[in-house]
Amino acid sequence: MSEHTSVAVRDLEKSYGNKTVLDGLCLSIRRGSRTVVLGPNGAGKSTLLEIVATLRSPGSGTVVVEGQDVVAHTRQARQLIGLAPQSNALDPLASPQEVLDFQGAVLGLHARAARRRSSELLDLFGLGEHRRTRIAKLSGGTRRKVDLAVALVNAPSLVILDEPTTGLDPLARMDLWEELKRLNANGEASTLLISTQDLHEAEVLASDIVVLREGNVAAHDSPDVLKSLVGERTLTLALDSPGTARALVGASRAGFRAEPGDPGTVRLALPRDPAVLRSALEDIGSVAASVQQMRLADPSLDDVFASLAAA
Known part of the structure; x- marks a missing residue:
């Protein structure tokens, strides 16, 4: 695995019954990139992200995240990954402060360290004024920022985002796009792996694009190179x-x-x-x-x- 590679996928296969979803997929994700995965329904996007995130086991093949095999060293790999799933799973009765403190405890941080990290993230996302507001009372865009903050509690090397702006209004979407680019630029989220169906979102966010077709990589390059092809x-x-x-x-x-x-x-x-x-x-x-x-x-x-x- 190259020192410039964040995620290395080799000969990855996954089937559900008689249906092959990933068919010998190989992929290298560049460290520091904002890599967007595109593909039609059934191309294998969600399955790929779930396997990289250690949420699903591959049928065969290997996935290595920052030097850690996600099957052989699942626990160590999880410490390197932050995940912001498509569906919001935050407790609507909790506050951002409580959600972040709890996530820190789940990750094994001591109470003082968890509270310090929560404060850092609340400041990073401009959520200070909402730190004690119930999640249910926050706007969709603000809730999505809390999702991202939760994904960053363990200062991960890789952040995985599934449909990051689904359900947000246009202004909230643009705000979140700028937030993601800022996080990537300042190193808080050094590598982003994003799945989206929104081609405009991909155009705005991507430094690299992976196009999946029928469980394999049809193309992988910068947006400009792919468009020129x-x-x-x-x-x-x-x-x-x-x-x-x-x-x-x-x-x-x-x-x-x-x-x-x-x-x-x-x-x-x-x-x-x-x-x-x-x-x-x-x-x-x-x-x-x-x-x-x-x-x-x-x-x-x-x-x-x-x-x-x-x-």
């Missing part, structure tokens, strides 16, 4: 007349394509070759006075998902 950056120009558009398409040295269904529009897949790009810009410059609108579009994670996860 499945799509192209395009420039679409709306011109003042179909004739001008046709002339540009016919004369261009850069391979313009007419946009289907709109005779006054042309579309260019932006070339990577600098010489070809310069030619394209010169061609565009020749009709600059005729340009009414222009739109630059990058490939998206929707394109990645459609191409790699659903193939």
